[in-house]
Amino acid sequence: MIPLIDLLAQYRSIKDDIDQAVLNVLASAQYTLGDEVTAFENEFAAYCGAQHAIAVNSGTSALHLALLAAGAGPGTEVITVSMTFVATVAAILYTGATPVLIDVDPRTGTLDPALLEKAITPRTRAILPVHLHGQTAEMDAIRAIARAHGLLVIEDAAQAQGAEYYGARAGGLGDMACFSFYPSKNLGACGEAGAIVTSDSALADKIKMLRDWGQMGRYNHVLQGYNYRMEGIQGAVLRVKLRHLDAWNDARRQHAAFYNARLGTAGVRTPEEAPGRRHVYYVYAIRVAERDDVRDRLLKAGIATGVHYPVPVHRQPAYAEAVKVVGDLSVTEQFAAQTLSLPLYPELAREQLVRVCDALFDVCVEQPA
The missing domain is CATH 3.90.1150.10 (Aspartate Aminotransferase, domain 1)
Known part of the structure; x- marks a missing residue:
């Protein structure tokens, strides 16, 4: 049988480096966040051509926090597509916002910019294009429409680690981008993990608080946040894999x-x-x-x-x-x-x-x- 994907083949090719990275985390006892996660955040942000990466525990959590940072909530709307994994829409619903679904381009299956204008209302807060199967959406047209209406663009880049749009990598194409590092992804963790990438420092600061119980310093909870932190072992594994x-x-x-x-x-x-x-x-x-x-x-x-x-x-x-x-x-x-x-x-x-x-x-x- 030829499998759809073979995760063991990948592990065997870099086994020694992965094993050592995991052992280093165990020896450091930095099991949640820590030095390896911080190093991965810096390296992945640079890889995407962005200023900040905030590591979280899943791609779904990344979408949830990016949408919250964009102001999505009850009474608001976020435009996206139906040709995606349900997490894209579920994350919008987590905020209390309404998902607004439009059709996709017949060539690529990604959001069709020609349909955006009709979907925008005074309640719209963000546009969430999905980079499908490893290919980016038509970002120039999407960004132009978003700017004209004062909307943020959040890339759902869960399937697009390393994909490019006219030479710029996914992650640096919108105001924020959300990545999943589910094991089957092009860049996959040894478990669940995700990240939000942005060059907006204010958004990055807010998301960092939201992922860690809304804290600004220990026990100073300024936002109602979540426990969405990345584990240290996942940060270490992702650092090894990012090199490949x-x-x-x-x-x-x-x-x-x-x-x-x-x-x-x-x-x-x-x-x-x-x-x-x-x-x-x-x-x-x-x-x-x-x-x-x-x-x-x-x-x-x-x-x-x-x-x-x-x-x-x-x-x-x-x-x-x-x-x-x-x-x-x-x-x-x-x-x-x-x-x-x-x-x-x-x-x-x-x-x-x-x-x-x-x-x-x-x-x-x-x-x-």
């Missing part, structure tokens, strides 16, 4: 290029890298008719696949009544029905890539495109 991120992303791009070249005549729609973007392929997501049947046939052929995401947020039972939909989400529905993620991780061997392509050709011979 560019090489791992290069390998992902090479594998994606191989897929693109081999699958062009397979009757599937391969992912499109939009102009000015550097896609880092958190997942390699094709679009294919009769997706579920194709997936079943690939599994029988020994090829594991994934679906990101089969049911968009506006049709999830827990969220359908809690969101405000503006316009037609037909493109979102198409992505949900057709998207299929093929195996992709840096350590994939060439013979495995060939096997995936051959199996997909065999399956698609009898399938309509």
Whole structure:
């Protein structure tokens, strides 16, 4: 079986460095925040081209705190998309704000800027574009609209560590950016972790307080905050892995290029890298008719696949009544029905890539495109 992702392969490639980093934290007894987390914050902020990174315990926590810092709350609205993991919308609801969902670009599956103006109201506080599958949204147009209306832009960059937009990295494209370091991500922790990146010092100071019970100094609680601190071990692990991120992303791009070249005549729609973007392929997501049947046939052929995401947020039972939909989400529905993620991780061997392509050709011979 060729897996969708192989976390053990990555661990084996850097085992000695990871093991030593973890042992160093255990020896230091700095289990929550501490020197390793601070060092990671500095290194990751520099990597993203930003002034500050605030490390937290998950990508969801990062979204929650960034939205609070942006002023989201009861009676306000935040514009985002339904083609995302539910955490994007859940974090808006955590603040008491209303998620406003618009459709996505048919090429990339990211927020369509042409639909933004109709969704903005006097209650809008922020725009939350999702960088999907490892590719950034159309940030120039989004930022221009946000500036015209006095709104903040918060990047949901959970799937885009190292992705670029006209040479600038995700994390430095909005007023704030939120990252997940869930283990499967391009930059993944050994557990749950996340971060908010910004170059606004006032926002950074507020988020630092919010993640640690709203404290300004020990036992001086000036805000109603949360226990969203990153563990020391995760900071140490992420420091080790950050040194390898560019090489791992290069390998992902090479594998994606191989897929693109081999699958062009397979009757599937391969992912499109939009102009000015550097896609880092958190997942390699094709679009294919009769997706579920194709997936079943690939599994029988020994090829594991994934679906990101089969049911968009506006049709999830827990969220359908809690969101405000503006316009037609037909493109979102198409992505949900057709998207299929093929195996992709840096350590994939060439013979495995060939096997995936051959199996997909065999399956698609009898399938309509």
